[in-house]
Amino acid sequence: MLKLKVTYNRLRNLFLFPTVIWITVFFLVPLILILVFSFFERGVYGGIEYNFTTNNFSLIFDDLYYKTIARTFIVSLLNAVLCLLAGYPLAFYISTRSSTRFKNALLILTLLPFWTNFLIRTFSWMMILGNEGLINSMLIKLHLIDHPLELLFTPFAVQLGLLYNYLPFMVLPLFASIEKIDKNLYLASNDLGANGFKTFFNVTLPLSRSGILTGLFLVFIPSLGEFVTPDLLGGAKSPMIGNIIKDQFLTARNWPFGSALVFIIMMVILFALILKNKVFKHQSI
Amino acid sequence: MSLKISNISKLFGKTIACDNVGLNINQGEFFFILGPSGCGKSTLLKIIAGLLQQDSGSIEYEGNLYNEIPAYERPFNMVFQNYSLFPHLSVFNNVAFGLKMNITSKEETKRKVEEVLAQFQISELSERKPEQLSGGQQQRVALARAIVNSPKILLLDEPLSALDEKLRVEMQQMLKELKAKLNTTFIYVTHNQEEALSMGDRIAIMNKGKIEQVSTPRDIYYTPSTRFIAEFMGEVNILSYKVYHTEGGISSTDILYDENEFQLSNPKTLIKKEIQIVRPENIDISKDPLIKADYVESKRGIVIQKLFKGNTTTYIVKCDDNRIIKATDFNTGFVELILTGNEVYIGWKSTAIKNVKA
Amino acid sequence: MRKKFLSIYTLFAFAFLYLPILVLVAFSFNKDKINSSWSGFTLDWYSKLFQNVDLLNSFKASFFIGISSATISTIFGTLAAYALYKFSFKGKKKFQAILNFPIITPDIVIGIGLLLFYVFINFTLGYYSILIAHITFNVAYTTLIISTRFNFIDKNLENAAIDLGAKPFQAFRFVVVPAIMPGIIAAFLIAFTLSWDDFIIAFFTSGVGTTTLPVRVYSMIKMGVNPQINAISTLTLVVSLVVILIALRFQKVSNILNKK
Numbered sequence: 049m050l051k052l053k054v055t056y057n058r059l060r061n062l063f064l065f066p067t068v069i070w071i072t073v074f075f076l077v078p079l080i081l082i083l084v085f086s087f088f089e090r091g092v093y094g095g096i097e098y099n100f101t102t103n104n105f106s107l108i109f110d111d112l113y114y115k116t117i118a119r120t121f122i123v124s125l126l127n128a129v130l131c132l133l134a135g136y137p138l139a140f141y142i143s144t145r146s147s148t149r150f151k152n153a154l155l156i157l158t159l160l161p162f163w164t165n166f167l168i169r170t171f172s173w174m175m176i177l178g179n180e181g182l183i184n185s186m187l188i189k190l191h192l193i194d195h196p197l198e199l200l201f202t203p204f205a206v207q208l209g210l211l212y213n214y215l216p217f218m219v220l221p222l223f224a225s226i227e228k229i230d231k232n233l234y235l236a237s238n239d240l241g242a243n244g245f246k247t248f249f250n251v252t253l254p255l256s257r258s259g260i261l262t263g264l265f266l267v268f269i270p271s272l273g274e275f276v277t278p279d280l281l282g283g284a285k286s287p288m289i290g291n292i293i294k295d296q297f298l299t300a301r302n303w304p305f306g307s308a309l310v311f312i313i314m315m316v317i318l319f320a321l322i323l324k325n326k327v328f329k330h331q332s333i
Numbered sequence: 334m335s336l337k338i339s340n341i342s343k344l345f346g347k348t349i350a351c352d353n354v355g356l357n358i359n360q361g362e363f364f365f366i367l368g369p370s371g372c373g374k375s376t377l378l379k380i381i382a383g384l385l386q387q388d389s390g391s392i393e394y395e396g397n398l399y400n401e402i403p404a405y406e407r408p409f410n411m412v413f414q415n416y417s418l419f420p421h422l423s424v425f426n427n428v429a430f431g432l433k434m435n436i437t438s439k440e441e442t443k444r445k446v447e448e449v450l451a452q453f454q455i456s457e458l459s460e461r462k463p464e465q466l467s468g469g470q471q472q473r474v475a476l477a478r479a480i481v482n483s484p485k486i487l488l489l490d491e492p493l494s495a496l497d498e499k500l501r502v503e504m505q506q507m508l509k510e511l512k513a514k515l516n517t518t519f520i521y522v523t524h525n526q527e528e529a530l531s532m533g534d535r536i537a538i539m540n541k542g543k544i545e546q547v548s549t550p551r552d553i554y555y556t557p558s559t560r561f562i563a564e565f566m567g568e569v570n571i572l573s574y575k576v577y578h579t580e581g582g583i584s585s586t587d588i589l590y591d592e593n594e595f596q597l598s599n600p601k602t603l604i605k606k607e608i609q610i611v612r613p614e615n616i617d618i619s620k621d622p623l624i625k626a627d628y629v630e631s632k633r634g635i636v637i638q639k640l641f642k643g644n645t646t647t648y649i650v651k652c653d654d655n656r657i658i659k660a661t662d663f664n665t666g667f668v669e670l671i672l673t674g675n676e677v678y679i680g681w682k683s684t685a686i687k688n689v690k691a
Numbered sequence: 692m693r694k695k696f697l698s699i700y701t702l703f704a705f706a707f708l709y710l711p712i713l714v715l716v717a718f719s720f721n722k723d724k725i726n727s728s729w730s731g732f733t734l735d736w737y738s739k740l741f742q743n744v745d746l747l748n749s750f751k752a753s754f755f756i757g758i759s760s761a762t763i764s765t766i767f768g769t770l771a772a773y774a775l776y777k778f779s780f781k782g783k784k785k786f787q788a789i790l791n792f793p794i795i796t797p798d799i800v801i802g803i804g805l806l807l808f809y810v811f812i813n814f815t816l817g818y819y820s821i822l823i824a825h826i827t828f829n830v831a832y833t834t835l836i837i838s839t840r841f842n843f844i845d846k847n848l849e850n851a852a853i854d855l856g857a858k859p860f861q862a863f864r865f866v867v868v869p870a871i872m873p874g875i876i877a878a879f880l881i882a883f884t885l886s887w888d889d890f891i892i893a894f895f896t897s898g899v900g901t902t903t904l905p906v907r908v909y910s911m912i913k914m915g916v917n918p919q920i921n922a923i924s925t926l927t928l929v930v931s932l933v934v935i936l937i938a939l940r941f942q943k944v945s946n947i948l949n950k951k
Contacts, residue, residue, distance in 0.1 A: 059859075063774035066767040067790065067830050074827040075793050078804025085807055134704070141701045156935065157705065161712050163931035165888055167908050168924040172711030174912075175718065182714055212711070265795070273797025276890065280912065290799050297803065297895070310803045317795070384850045404853045411854045417847040421869040430865075431855035482855065 079314070086308035090301070104308035113292065117312065120288040123203075124271035127210045128264045131218040134211065135263065139222035140252070155223070162216050170280050173209050174200060177281070201283035209277040214270070218263035225259025226252065261328060268320070272313050289313060335360040336381070336486060336518065341390035343376055350376040351387070352542035360485075363512050363519045365529040368539035369565065374522045375414075377539070378488050381520065383407045394485070405434070410479035411488040415495065416471045418463040424450070424474050425459045431482040449481040453507075469500045480511070489521040493528065505532060526566050530554065538562050560608055560691040568647075569610040570658050572686070577604040590656075595691075606691045613661035615685035618648055620671060623680045631680030634658070639673045646671075650679055712928065719921035736918040740926075743919060749907035752818065753887055756903065760825035761882035767826075768833025768878055773867065775834075776841040777849075787838075793831035801828060802895035809896065816898030824896045825886040832885065833878035840874025 086104050089097040107113065142154045161169065176182045177199040184196040199205055229252065237247040275290025289309055296306030336358040343351040350373040358364045366374045379385040381392060383404030392399040399407060410431065418427050425446055432442045450456045453473040463471060472492060479487060493501045509532060512519055523529060529536045530550040537547040538561075546558045557563040574595040576587040579602045589595050595606070617623060623631050634652035647661045648671060660679050671677060719737070723730035740746060775787060793801065805824050809816060848870055852862035868875070890905035897906060904923075911917050 057778075060774045060778040060780070063770040067771035067834055070767065070827060070830055071790060071793065074805065074808070074823060075796075075801070076789075078801070078808040081807040081811060082800070082804050137697060137700050138704045141697050158708065160928075160932070160935075161708050163884075163935075164712065164715075164924050164928050165890075165905050165908065167890055167905055167912065168715065168920060168927075169711055171908075171912050171920060171924075172715045176711060176714055212707075215708070269795055270797050273799035273891070275799065276909070293799060293803065297806070303807070306803065307807065310800055313797065314800055317797070321795075379850070382850075382854055384854060404850075405856045405858055409854075411851070413847045413851055415845065415847065417845050417851040419848065419851070419866055419869075420845075421872075430852070430857075434852075434856035434858075434861060478855065 082307050082310050082314070085304055086311045088304040090304055101304075104305045107305060108308060108312065113309075116287055116292055117289055117309075119286065120272060120290075121316065123207065123210070123288060124268050124274075126207065127214060127271045128218075128268040130207070130211050131214050131267045132222075132260065132263060135215055135218035135222055136260075139219050139226055139259075143223055143226040158219055159216055162213075166213050167276060167280075169213060170209055170277055173205070173212065174280060177205050177208075200281065201285055203282065203286045206278045206282040206286055209281040210271060210274065213277065214267045217266040217270075221262040221266060222256065222259045225256045225262075229255045257328075261324070265320070265324070269317055272316060335395050336520075337391075337393040338377075338381070339391050339393070341377065341380060341387045341392070343373075343380060343385065343387050349373075349542045351380070354390070354539075354542070354544055356537055356544065356547065358518060358520065360518055361516050363532060363534045364521065365533035365536040366520065366522045366539055367524070367526060367529040367536050367565075369524055372539045373542040374539050375490055378411070378490055378520065378522050381486075382409055382411050382488050384411075408485040409488055410482050410484035410486075411490065412475050412479050412492045414491045416463075416475040418471055418474055418478070420463055423460050423462060424455065424466070427463070427474055428478045428481050430478065435482070445481055449477045452480075453477050468496055469504070472496065472504060476511075480515075480517075484517060486518040486520060489519065491523050492521075494523070494525070508532065530566075538565070540565075556687065557689055560689050563608075563610055563687070563689045568613050568659060568661070570613060570616070572609040572611060574691070575607045575609065575688075576600065577607070578602045579604060607688050608691045610687050610689055611681050611685045613647060613659040614645075616658065616660040616679050616681045618650070618660040618662055618671065618677050618679045620675060620677055623678045625680075627682070628680035629683040629686070631678060632656075632658070633676065633678050636671060636673050636675050636677055639671070648677070650677060652679070715921050716925045716928070719918055719925045721918065736922040737926075740919050740922045745902070746904075746907060746919070746923065749902050749904045752901050753904040756818070756822050756825060757883045757886040760822055760829050760886045761879050764826050764829035764833045764882050765837075765875060765879045767830050768837050769868075769871070769875060771830075771834045772837035772841055772871075772874075773863070775838055790831055790834055793828045794835065798889070798891035799895075802892040805892070806895045816896060818901045820896045820898065821893050821901060821903065824892050825889060828892070829882040829885060833882055836878040836881060837871060837874040840871045840877075844870045 087100050087102065089099045089101050089103070091097045108117065138158070142151055142158070145151045145154065174181070178184070179196040179198075179200065181200070183199060184193075187193045188196065233251050233255070234247060237251050242250065272288075273290050274288055275294050278286055278288045278291055279294075289312070293306050293309045296302045296309065336356075338354060338356040338358075341351050341354040342349070352373075354373075354377060366377065368374050376385060380387045383399070383402065387400075394408075419430065422430070428446045428449060429442050432445060437445070447456065447459075450459060453476060455470060455473050455477065458466060458470060458474070463474070466474065475492070493504050496504060505528065508519075521528075521532070530553075533550055535547060535549055536553050538545045538553065540561050546553060546562055548556075553562065554566050557566060563569050571592075574589040574592070576589065576595070576598050578585060578587070578600040584604065587598065587600075589598065595608075598606075617628070622633075625631055632652040632654065634650040636648050637651045637657075638649040640647040640649070641664075643664075645661050645663055647659055650658050650660060652658060658679055717729075720732050720734070721729055722733045722735070771790070775783070801824070805820070805827070808814075809820055814820060844867075848866050849862050852866040853859065857865065888905065889903070890909060893903045893906050894909070897903065902910075908920060908923070911920055
């Protein structure tokens with residue numbers, strides 16, 4: 049009896065080994081390193097002095113950096129909310145089509161633009177929003193304005209770019225959870241006297257809760273680490289934490305400080321996850 | 334005696350699936366393991382097959398100990414409840430699977446597979462995939478896949494439970510014919526007592542992990558050894574409840590007529606508890622008074638409910654002494670129609686009364 | 692009334708989604724470098740593209756890193772998903788949760804973390820530093836995707852195979868793998884896409900020698916408007932479209948073959 053159990057255990061360990069080792073060494077250890085490095089000092093020539101200090105964390109509360117962190121948080125949250133508002137009707141529309149073929153076609157159409165690289169998509173927006181870009185040249189040609197509108201390199205452009213790039217992360221989980229709702233519930237609701245609006249607010253919305261939650265998280269969390277969109281569409285004007293981190297590692301060469309900032313992002317995410325688990329006990333992403 | 338199961342116990346966490354189970358099954362028997370859902374019968378079957386390891390106990394076949402022998406080396410094959418046909422393989426390759434695993438030549442494989450497909454009348458389905466087959470067809474493929482390997486024991490895990498009534502009866506007939514041709518032992522697990530009664534040579538009743546009785550269908554039905562078995566195999570009328578106990582050397586029997594009272598009765602010197610039962614089909618019912626001498630007991634009552642079941646009708650009668658008795662009769666057309674609300678006379682013979690351990 | 696609103700909204704939503712794409716494609720054929728005006732159709736940018744050695748090298752790098760990381764992470768993920776499916780053990784749920792962490796961790800955290808790691812162990816940044824990084828996040832996705840697939844297969848398939856005489860490895864190879872094949876293919880495709888598309892992680896973990904396509908495109912964008920970028924994105928789009936269409940056709944054909 050014991051022989052087989054031992055064989056099973058060995059086999060299980062063997063199969064799990066590669067994945068577990070990989071994630072431990074190349075994911076968990078680096079996370080620990082981030083934490084560790086954030087307590088060190090920047091060396092004179094940009095290296096690392098292995099002296100313990102909490103300077104990096106106190107620096108964060110400096111006006112300049114603190115503002116950026118706050119802005120990152122707000123922009124990310126706003127992005128999640130905007131994606132939800134923009135994405136829900138779309139997900140709902142696709143889900144309520146009667147032909148499966150049409151549904152699949154719509155889904156593919158929604159995802160197709162995201163098969164291009166996101167840098168390239170963001171670049172496109174530069175071409176559309178720029179002073180000599182599509183919108184401005186059209187408006188000028190139509191004599192609606194004299195000078196080009198400042199659309200690019202504004203917080204508006206950054207928020208727009210983020211919305212554009214993160215929309216599918218919201219639409220897909222929303223669609224999945226709306227799809228799962230038993231269609232008979234709509235019939236029952238109508239039968240009991242509720243009109244379209246009431247049915248939507250009392251049946252559809254609550255039952256798509258898990259999709260909404262998943263979508264919000266899938267948008268909010270990665271948004272925190274963004275730096276390409278604010279870099280390309282915001283210029284130097286509205287940096288997010290990601291931009292500062294990039295600078296610290298590449299230009300300013302203050303790796304410990306950069307690590308501390310990364311660590312802050314990690315903490316915000318952890319906090320958000322714990323909050324989610326406390327409030328929505330049985331939801332799983 | 335070819336398959337000897339001794340003291341098999343199996344736990345899943347804290348749940349006891351099999352509790353010291355022992356069975357002796359003869360070669361060539363059509364053996365049934367019958368019990369309600371969750372009684373552990375499927376677990377026992379998988380242990381026999383070698384797909385699950387028992388926590389204690391042994392499996393012996395033809396005198397050899399099989400405990401350490403893995404499932405793929407045992408000369409037993411199983412037909413699974415949901416057929417578990419390999420979805421990516423054609424019917425032919427599904428059936429050929431066991432032969433291929435045992436390194437049979439291509440010609441030999443082809444011959445054997447075609448033979449068994451013909452036997453089950455599914456030759457024309459040879460190239461189809463399982464998803465294109467109906468439930469009944471999948472069933473036959475599952476059987477063919479097991480039989481083609483000429484196993485010494487065929488294990489069947491509720492194979493007909495997913496089929497509708499007509500198909501089930503058809504397949505039961507087919508299984509009986511198949512069994513008659515082979516010398517294979519069939520061990521059939523089910524919760525359907527009709528299947529067990531009509532097809533089995535012997536039946537083992539299993540309840541909560543324990544074997545309660547092993548006997549022929551007739552014995553199990555007519556002389557059930559426990560109350561559970563009596564009520565599981567068919568309908569019963571409980572005439573009385575008996576509690577046997579001793580008081581200073583003198584044995585006495587309390588006779589009760591209430592279920593709750595019976596459950597609560599637990600004298601310190603309890604010897605045993607019994608119920609006295611009569612099955613509805615053994616109760617005669619008529620609109621005219623019955624001849625008292627023919628029956629050990631007879632009563633008058635009113636029909637409060639009538640259940641038409643096609644070939645039989647069950648009458649629920651509230652007797653003059655306020656007891657409820659069920660009586661079942663065949664709808665032969667010769668008996669005068671008894672309707673709800675009618676006054677009736679019911680009676681039973683002494684031979685119909687059984688005392689069963691409770 | 693509400694229905695009309697929904698349809699109109701959807702139309703606008705799709706217009707919004709496709710505007711940048713159309714602009715992109717259109718201006719890949721525009722003679723004028725500055726994209727405010729249309730000055731004529733040209734394939735110049737495409738030909739320049741194919742002469743751009745740096746760009747072609749980046750394409751090759753991204754492709755090979757994509758295929759390699761997808762293959763390795765799919766193999767690891769299949770084994771891990773199988774182990775999780777078959778065996779139950781204490782702390783399995785927590786274990787699975789940890790395996791999912793890389794999925795919800797922002798790229799910048801993974802990228803910086805690995806950069807620190809490589810520097811810490813004195814590992815030269817280059818092709819392999821990117822490959823290792825890509826396998827790291829891909830293996831979390833492949834494990835998850837294939838694990839999900841396991842939920843949809845008959846629990847007794849493996850038992851049936853073993854009962855019929857297959858040794859455990861034979862059962863795995865001849866029955867389990869074919870049953871989860873759609874999951875394996877999906878995992879591979881997603882892993883490849885994630886690797887191909889990755890910018891942030893490659894940005895922090897690449898050395899001087901190797902530049903993946905997204906990193907190359909980023910530096911091109913930083914240097915100014917260059918319609919070659921439009922050209923390469925149009926090509927990527929067309930290739931994706933073709934691949935999807937082929938995949939759909941293939942599915943339809945295999946459905947027909949099955950029903951025969």
